[in-house]
Amino acid sequence: MADSLRDQLLKSGIVKQVREEKRPAAPSARPAQKGRPSKPPRHRVPAAATDADGINLARAYAMRAQTEASERKRAEQEAAEQARLRREQKQKIQQLLAGNTLNKADADQPRNFEYGGKIRRIYVDAAQLAALNAGELGVVQQGGRYVLVNRDIAEQVKAIDARQLALLVDPAAAGVGDDGVPDDLMW
Structure with a gap:
Protein backbone atom coordinates (compact mmCIF):
# COMPACT_ATOMS: atom_id res chain seq x y z
CA MET A 1 0.00 0.00 0.00
CA ALA A 2 2.86 2.30 -0.62
CA ASP A 3 1.28 3.42 -3.84
CA SER A 4 -0.14 6.91 -3.80
CA LEU A 5 -3.70 7.63 -4.77
CA ARG A 6 -2.47 8.93 -8.09
CA ASP A 7 -0.67 5.72 -8.89
CA GLN A 8 -3.70 3.65 -7.88
CA LEU A 9 -6.02 5.67 -10.13
CA LEU A 10 -3.60 5.31 -13.04
CA LYS A 11 -3.39 1.53 -12.58
CA SER A 12 -7.15 1.13 -12.48
CA GLY A 13 -7.49 3.09 -15.75
CA ILE A 14 -10.02 5.54 -14.39
CA VAL A 15 -7.66 8.46 -14.96
CA LYS A 16 -5.28 8.80 -17.85
CA GLN A 17 -1.98 10.44 -17.31
CA VAL A 18 -2.01 14.03 -18.53
CA ARG A 19 1.14 15.32 -20.01
CA GLU A 20 2.34 18.54 -18.63
CA GLU A 21 2.70 20.84 -21.55
CA LYS A 22 4.79 23.91 -21.52
CA ARG A 23 2.51 26.82 -21.18
CA PRO A 24 3.46 30.16 -22.71
CA ALA A 25 4.66 32.75 -20.25
CA ALA A 26 2.22 35.38 -19.06
CA PRO A 27 2.11 38.54 -21.23
CA SER A 28 3.47 40.68 -18.40
CA ALA A 29 6.55 38.46 -18.24
CA ARG A 30 7.50 39.25 -21.85
CA PRO A 31 10.26 41.76 -22.21
CA ALA A 32 9.10 45.23 -23.20
CA GLN A 33 9.94 46.46 -26.64
CA LYS A 34 12.12 49.51 -26.93
CA GLY A 35 10.19 52.75 -27.02
CA ARG A 36 6.89 51.14 -26.08
CA PRO A 37 5.73 50.56 -22.55
CA SER A 38 4.30 47.17 -21.82
CA LYS A 39 0.47 47.01 -21.87
CA PRO A 40 -1.36 45.58 -18.92
CA PRO A 41 -3.24 42.38 -19.69
CA ARG A 42 -6.88 42.77 -20.65
CA HIS A 43 -9.32 41.00 -18.40
CA ARG A 44 -12.33 39.48 -20.03
CA VAL A 45 -15.74 39.63 -18.42
CA PRO A 46 -17.11 36.15 -17.76
CA ALA A 47 -19.96 35.20 -20.07
CA ALA A 48 -22.31 34.73 -17.11
CA ALA A 49 -22.03 38.44 -16.20
CA THR A 50 -23.30 39.65 -19.59
CA ASP A 51 -26.74 39.34 -21.10
CA ALA A 52 -27.79 38.65 -24.69
CA ASP A 53 -27.05 42.20 -25.83
CA GLY A 54 -23.60 42.10 -24.32
CA ALA A 98 -51.93 96.41 0.69
CA GLY A 99 -54.15 99.33 1.63
CA ASN A 100 -57.08 98.10 -0.48
CA THR A 101 -58.95 96.03 2.09
CA LEU A 102 -62.42 97.13 3.14
CA ASN A 103 -62.86 95.04 6.29
CA LYS A 104 -64.33 96.96 9.22
CA ALA A 105 -63.74 96.11 12.85
CA ASP A 106 -67.29 97.12 13.82
CA ALA A 107 -69.01 95.04 11.11
CA ASP A 108 -71.82 93.02 12.60
CA GLN A 109 -73.63 91.19 9.80
CA PRO A 110 -72.27 87.78 8.81
CA ARG A 111 -72.12 86.85 5.10
CA ASN A 112 -71.75 83.10 4.60
CA PHE A 113 -70.20 81.65 1.47
CA GLU A 114 -68.79 78.34 0.28
CA TYR A 115 -65.02 78.14 -0.15
CA GLY A 116 -62.83 75.05 -0.24
CA GLY A 117 -65.78 72.72 0.24
CA LYS A 118 -66.79 74.38 3.54
CA ILE A 119 -69.10 77.17 4.59
CA ARG A 120 -67.07 80.27 5.53
CA ARG A 121 -68.10 83.58 7.08
CA ILE A 122 -67.08 87.19 6.76
CA TYR A 123 -68.53 90.05 8.78
CA VAL A 124 -69.70 93.13 6.88
CA ASP A 125 -71.96 96.13 7.50
CA ALA A 126 -75.31 96.64 5.74
CA ALA A 127 -73.90 98.69 2.83
CA GLN A 128 -71.06 96.21 2.24
CA LEU A 129 -73.52 93.29 2.35
CA ALA A 130 -75.66 94.89 -0.36
CA ALA A 131 -72.57 95.66 -2.48
CA LEU A 132 -71.17 92.15 -1.97
CA ASN A 133 -74.45 90.52 -3.02
CA ALA A 134 -74.67 92.83 -6.05
CA GLY A 135 -71.17 91.79 -7.19
CA GLU A 136 -69.50 95.16 -6.53
CA LEU A 137 -67.24 93.69 -3.84
CA GLY A 138 -65.35 90.40 -3.57
CA VAL A 139 -63.73 88.27 -0.90
CA VAL A 140 -60.11 87.13 -1.18
CA GLN A 141 -58.49 84.53 1.04
CA GLN A 142 -55.08 85.70 2.16
CA GLY A 143 -52.98 84.29 4.97
CA GLY A 144 -55.85 82.34 6.53
CA ARG A 145 -58.12 85.41 6.62
CA TYR A 146 -60.90 86.57 4.34
CA VAL A 147 -60.44 90.08 3.05
CA LEU A 148 -63.17 92.23 1.53
CA VAL A 149 -61.98 94.11 -1.59
CA ASN A 150 -63.37 96.03 -4.59
CA ARG A 151 -64.39 94.09 -7.70
CA ASP A 152 -61.42 95.28 -9.77
CA ILE A 153 -58.94 94.12 -7.10
CA ALA A 154 -60.78 90.77 -6.88
CA GLU A 155 -60.53 90.40 -10.68
CA GLN A 156 -56.78 91.09 -10.55
CA VAL A 157 -56.34 88.50 -7.79
CA LYS A 158 -58.33 86.03 -9.89
CA ALA A 159 -55.98 86.67 -12.83
CA ILE A 160 -52.93 85.96 -10.64
CA ASP A 161 -54.27 82.95 -8.73
CA ALA A 162 -57.93 81.99 -9.03
CA ARG A 163 -57.70 79.71 -5.98
CA GLN A 164 -57.26 82.75 -3.70
CA LEU A 165 -60.55 84.31 -4.79
CA ALA A 166 -63.07 83.12 -2.23
CA LEU A 167 -66.22 84.97 -3.37
CA LEU A 168 -67.08 87.16 -6.32
CA VAL A 169 -70.74 87.30 -7.25
CA ASP A 170 -71.46 87.64 -10.99
CA PRO A 171 -73.62 90.80 -11.31
CA ALA A 172 -75.56 89.36 -14.25
CA ALA A 173 -76.39 86.20 -12.32
CA ALA A 174 -76.80 87.93 -8.98
CA GLY A 175 -80.34 87.53 -7.90
CA VAL A 176 -82.31 87.51 -4.75
CA GLY A 177 -84.73 84.71 -4.01
CA ASP A 178 -88.32 85.12 -2.92
CA ASP A 179 -87.28 85.18 0.72
CA GLY A 180 -84.77 88.04 0.29
CA VAL A 181 -81.74 85.76 0.56
CA PRO A 182 -79.24 85.81 -2.34
CA ASP A 183 -79.54 82.78 -4.62
CA ASP A 184 -75.96 81.60 -3.99
CA LEU A 185 -76.83 81.12 -0.31
CA MET A 186 -79.72 78.78 -1.03
CA TRP A 187 -79.12 75.18 0.09
Whole structure:
Protein backbone atom coordinates (compact mmCIF):
# COMPACT_ATOMS: atom_id res chain seq x y z
CA MET A 1 0.00 0.00 0.00
CA ALA A 2 2.86 2.30 -0.62
CA ASP A 3 1.28 3.42 -3.84
CA SER A 4 -0.14 6.91 -3.80
CA LEU A 5 -3.70 7.63 -4.77
CA ARG A 6 -2.47 8.93 -8.09
CA ASP A 7 -0.67 5.72 -8.89
CA GLN A 8 -3.70 3.65 -7.88
CA LEU A 9 -6.02 5.67 -10.13
CA LEU A 10 -3.60 5.31 -13.04
CA LYS A 11 -3.39 1.53 -12.58
CA SER A 12 -7.15 1.13 -12.48
CA GLY A 13 -7.49 3.09 -15.75
CA ILE A 14 -10.02 5.54 -14.39
CA VAL A 15 -7.66 8.46 -14.96
CA LYS A 16 -5.28 8.80 -17.85
CA GLN A 17 -1.98 10.44 -17.31
CA VAL A 18 -2.01 14.03 -18.53
CA ARG A 19 1.14 15.32 -20.01
CA GLU A 20 2.34 18.54 -18.63
CA GLU A 21 2.70 20.84 -21.55
CA LYS A 22 4.79 23.91 -21.52
CA ARG A 23 2.51 26.82 -21.18
CA PRO A 24 3.46 30.16 -22.71
CA ALA A 25 4.66 32.75 -20.25
CA ALA A 26 2.22 35.38 -19.06
CA PRO A 27 2.11 38.54 -21.23
CA SER A 28 3.47 40.68 -18.40
CA ALA A 29 6.55 38.46 -18.24
CA ARG A 30 7.50 39.25 -21.85
CA PRO A 31 10.26 41.76 -22.21
CA ALA A 32 9.10 45.23 -23.20
CA GLN A 33 9.94 46.46 -26.64
CA LYS A 34 12.12 49.51 -26.93
CA GLY A 35 10.19 52.75 -27.02
CA ARG A 36 6.89 51.14 -26.08
CA PRO A 37 5.73 50.56 -22.55
CA SER A 38 4.30 47.17 -21.82
CA LYS A 39 0.47 47.01 -21.87
CA PRO A 40 -1.36 45.58 -18.92
CA PRO A 41 -3.24 42.38 -19.69
CA ARG A 42 -6.88 42.77 -20.65
CA HIS A 43 -9.32 41.00 -18.40
CA ARG A 44 -12.33 39.48 -20.03
CA VAL A 45 -15.74 39.63 -18.42
CA PRO A 46 -17.11 36.15 -17.76
CA ALA A 47 -19.96 35.20 -20.07
CA ALA A 48 -22.31 34.73 -17.11
CA ALA A 49 -22.03 38.44 -16.20
CA THR A 50 -23.30 39.65 -19.59
CA ASP A 51 -26.74 39.34 -21.10
CA ALA A 52 -27.79 38.65 -24.69
CA ASP A 53 -27.05 42.20 -25.83
CA GLY A 54 -23.60 42.10 -24.32
CA ILE A 55 -24.32 44.69 -21.63
CA ASN A 56 -22.41 44.13 -18.46
CA LEU A 57 -24.64 43.68 -15.41
CA ALA A 58 -22.63 46.18 -13.40
CA ARG A 59 -22.91 48.68 -16.24
CA ALA A 60 -26.69 48.17 -16.34
CA TYR A 61 -26.96 48.87 -12.61
CA ALA A 62 -24.80 51.97 -13.02
CA MET A 63 -26.98 53.22 -15.87
CA ARG A 64 -30.12 52.60 -13.82
CA ALA A 65 -28.70 54.45 -10.82
CA GLN A 66 -27.69 57.36 -13.05
CA THR A 67 -31.16 57.52 -14.61
CA GLU A 68 -32.85 57.47 -11.20
CA ALA A 69 -30.52 60.20 -9.93
CA SER A 70 -31.27 62.42 -12.94
CA GLU A 71 -35.04 61.85 -12.47
CA ARG A 72 -34.78 62.80 -8.79
CA LYS A 73 -32.81 65.92 -9.68
CA ARG A 74 -35.37 66.91 -12.35
CA ALA A 75 -38.26 66.38 -9.90
CA GLU A 76 -36.50 68.52 -7.27
CA GLN A 77 -35.93 71.28 -9.84
CA GLU A 78 -39.61 71.20 -10.87
CA ALA A 79 -40.70 71.38 -7.23
CA ALA A 80 -38.35 74.31 -6.60
CA GLU A 81 -39.72 76.10 -9.68
CA GLN A 82 -43.32 75.55 -8.54
CA ALA A 83 -42.46 76.89 -5.07
CA ARG A 84 -40.82 79.96 -6.62
CA LEU A 85 -43.92 80.64 -8.74
CA ARG A 86 -46.21 80.29 -5.70
CA ARG A 87 -44.03 82.74 -3.73
CA GLU A 88 -44.17 85.25 -6.57
CA GLN A 89 -47.96 84.92 -6.83
CA LYS A 90 -48.35 85.36 -3.08
CA GLN A 91 -46.15 88.45 -3.13
CA LYS A 92 -48.13 90.00 -6.02
CA ILE A 93 -51.41 89.39 -4.20
CA GLN A 94 -50.04 90.92 -0.99
CA GLN A 95 -48.98 94.02 -2.94
CA LEU A 96 -52.45 94.29 -4.50
CA LEU A 97 -54.19 93.96 -1.14
CA ALA A 98 -51.93 96.41 0.69
CA GLY A 99 -54.15 99.33 1.63
CA ASN A 100 -57.08 98.10 -0.48
CA THR A 101 -58.95 96.03 2.09
CA LEU A 102 -62.42 97.13 3.14
CA ASN A 103 -62.86 95.04 6.29
CA LYS A 104 -64.33 96.96 9.22
CA ALA A 105 -63.74 96.11 12.85
CA ASP A 106 -67.29 97.12 13.82
CA ALA A 107 -69.01 95.04 11.11
CA ASP A 108 -71.82 93.02 12.60
CA GLN A 109 -73.63 91.19 9.80
CA PRO A 110 -72.27 87.78 8.81
CA ARG A 111 -72.12 86.85 5.10
CA ASN A 112 -71.75 83.10 4.60
CA PHE A 113 -70.20 81.65 1.47
CA GLU A 114 -68.79 78.34 0.28
CA TYR A 115 -65.02 78.14 -0.15
CA GLY A 116 -62.83 75.05 -0.24
CA GLY A 117 -65.78 72.72 0.24
CA LYS A 118 -66.79 74.38 3.54
CA ILE A 119 -69.10 77.17 4.59
CA ARG A 120 -67.07 80.27 5.53
CA ARG A 121 -68.10 83.58 7.08
CA ILE A 122 -67.08 87.19 6.76
CA TYR A 123 -68.53 90.05 8.78
CA VAL A 124 -69.70 93.13 6.88
CA ASP A 125 -71.96 96.13 7.50
CA ALA A 126 -75.31 96.64 5.74
CA ALA A 127 -73.90 98.69 2.83
CA GLN A 128 -71.06 96.21 2.24
CA LEU A 129 -73.52 93.29 2.35
CA ALA A 130 -75.66 94.89 -0.36
CA ALA A 131 -72.57 95.66 -2.48
CA LEU A 132 -71.17 92.15 -1.97
CA ASN A 133 -74.45 90.52 -3.02
CA ALA A 134 -74.67 92.83 -6.05
CA GLY A 135 -71.17 91.79 -7.19
CA GLU A 136 -69.50 95.16 -6.53
CA LEU A 137 -67.24 93.69 -3.84
CA GLY A 138 -65.35 90.40 -3.57
CA VAL A 139 -63.73 88.27 -0.90
CA VAL A 140 -60.11 87.13 -1.18
CA GLN A 141 -58.49 84.53 1.04
CA GLN A 142 -55.08 85.70 2.16
CA GLY A 143 -52.98 84.29 4.97
CA GLY A 144 -55.85 82.34 6.53
CA ARG A 145 -58.12 85.41 6.62
CA TYR A 146 -60.90 86.57 4.34
CA VAL A 147 -60.44 90.08 3.05
CA LEU A 148 -63.17 92.23 1.53
CA VAL A 149 -61.98 94.11 -1.59
CA ASN A 150 -63.37 96.03 -4.59
CA ARG A 151 -64.39 94.09 -7.70
CA ASP A 152 -61.42 95.28 -9.77
CA ILE A 153 -58.94 94.12 -7.10
CA ALA A 154 -60.78 90.77 -6.88
CA GLU A 155 -60.53 90.40 -10.68
CA GLN A 156 -56.78 91.09 -10.55
CA VAL A 157 -56.34 88.50 -7.79
CA LYS A 158 -58.33 86.03 -9.89
CA ALA A 159 -55.98 86.67 -12.83
CA ILE A 160 -52.93 85.96 -10.64
CA ASP A 161 -54.27 82.95 -8.73
CA ALA A 162 -57.93 81.99 -9.03
CA ARG A 163 -57.70 79.71 -5.98
CA GLN A 164 -57.26 82.75 -3.70
CA LEU A 165 -60.55 84.31 -4.79
CA ALA A 166 -63.07 83.12 -2.23
CA LEU A 167 -66.22 84.97 -3.37
CA LEU A 168 -67.08 87.16 -6.32
CA VAL A 169 -70.74 87.30 -7.25
CA ASP A 170 -71.46 87.64 -10.99
CA PRO A 171 -73.62 90.80 -11.31
CA ALA A 172 -75.56 89.36 -14.25
CA ALA A 173 -76.39 86.20 -12.32
CA ALA A 174 -76.80 87.93 -8.98
CA GLY A 175 -80.34 87.53 -7.90
CA VAL A 176 -82.31 87.51 -4.75
CA GLY A 177 -84.73 84.71 -4.01
CA ASP A 178 -88.32 85.12 -2.92
CA ASP A 179 -87.28 85.18 0.72
CA GLY A 180 -84.77 88.04 0.29
CA VAL A 181 -81.74 85.76 0.56
CA PRO A 182 -79.24 85.81 -2.34
CA ASP A 183 -79.54 82.78 -4.62
CA ASP A 184 -75.96 81.60 -3.99
CA LEU A 185 -76.83 81.12 -0.31
CA MET A 186 -79.72 78.78 -1.03
CA TRP A 187 -79.12 75.18 0.09
